[in-house]
């Protein structure tokens with residue numbers, strides 16, 4: 001497998017995984033933002049619901065306090081006026097949700113009428129709300145007191161309005177205490193999750209209620225540096241959604257805070273409501289999904305890397321096997337080629353002497369004929385015959401005859417070792433030599449040299465009439481080939497010359513030029 005392809009596969013996998021990773025990261029961040037946004041919207045809505053509910057209650061209370069204030073002088077001038085007042089106050093209290101007590105305080109600070117008989121004649125002169133109202137003497141203001149423990153033992157916020165005489169003298173207060181339990185019910189209704197709580201604080205920072213209730217929360221001063229309350233108040237926004245650590249509980253929460261102070265109620269202090277959830281719980285599901293996505297991605301990463309490594313290993317193995325098979329085939333082909341080559345040369349070789357055979361000679365003479373014809377060069381042909389070889393065989397035996405044939409063939413070959421020369425066994429004890437580009441004189445010299453070389457072998461031949469050792473006769477023909485002629489004419493001429501050499505006593509060269 002090529003390095004390029006392996007690299008490309010890894011790059012493709014890597015790019016795909018990076019793209020998938022980026023997508024998962026992006027969608028995870030996007031989901032977190034969505035969860036956060038959705039939760040903030042829900043908390044905001046819940047805070048608004050509480051705001052509407054409390055504002056309606058405060059409006060109703062203000063309306064009743066105004067009504068009581070207007071009737072106060074009438075009741076004062078009536079016989080049994082205060083009894084009538086008590087009855088009316090009881091009736092109003094029953095009609096109002098969220099009010100525990102309705103009372104009238106005279107200019108000296110004594111409660112002179114109330115829906116709760118236990119409060120009548122109770123002195124409130126020392127209370128901050130009384131002192132404030134008697135000092136300010138502003139009948140339009142709805143005073144909202146910080147929460148405190150009332151004489152009834154209840155933790156209350158007091159709403160009060162100043163009563164002035166026609167002459168503008170301070171004649172008392174009409175007061176209403178808020179019923180914590182009634183508020184709790186409406187706050188509880190907006191809590192939609194187990195980890196959720198909502199709270200109401202006075203505008204100065206004292207906590208009035210937390211729902212669900214927790215020990216130590218009521219009365220805690222929230223106006224601390226960096227607290228949700230302080231951040232909200234300092235922002236001067238009616239509504240905020242904030243995240244962070246809650247001062248009063250130490251929890252990490254997301255909170256919607258809202259200031260309740262409708263302009264038409266002319267409240268001297270606002271109420272601040274807070275609705276919040278545990279931040280960890282908000283993102284619990286998102287965290288689970290993120291963990292799942294990361295786990296799945298890690299598994300995918302592992303599986304794809306391992307799979308690609310395995311795939312590439314299998315591919316490499318396949319390619320190695322294919323290469324080995326190809327190499328084996330190539331080796332076999334080469335062996336076959338060598339075999340064919342040796343078969344081809346065997347087919348063109350004489351089995352006994354190892355030189356070219358008649359068939360090879362026939363092929364070569366045709367080619368050399370045409371070549372010399374093209375080049376107009378002389379082509380020399382020698383026909384060589386061992387003298388009285390029959391007698392040699394008869395006397396020395398056929399095996400010695402074979403040995404002599406081999407030795408003579410080898411000697412002739414050594415004499416004609418030029419590139420284009422060819423020595424072939426023509427048949428029996430006859431040899432032919434083809435010598436291209438060789439004129440008659442040179443060819444004669446060559447033939448004579450061959451004859452002498454054979455004689456020099458000094459192979460004994462007692463029964464030869466020509467010599468006491470083995471000799472040869474050579475018929476030499478030389479011709480510049482033409483298209484009118486054929487190789488056979490050269491062969492025939494050489495044969496004639498050989499015949500002549502034999503006739504003339506053997507052991508000689510006879511030649512002719514065509």
Ligand SMILES: Nc1nc2c(ncn2[C@@H]2O[C@H](COP(=O)(O)OP(=O)(O)OP(=O)(O)O)[C@@H](O)[C@H]2O)c(=O)[nH]1
Pocket residue numbers: 352385386387388389390391393397398399400401402405427428429502506
């Ligand atoms: N040992 C051996 N002898 C061979 C072979 N081929 C041919 N001969 C012999 O060569 C001899 C040729 O004899 P002839 O054609 O009568 O000619 P010669 O005896 O050489 O007489 P001249 O050619 O007239 O000198 C025969 O006896 C063949 O048997 C061979 O392969 N081995």
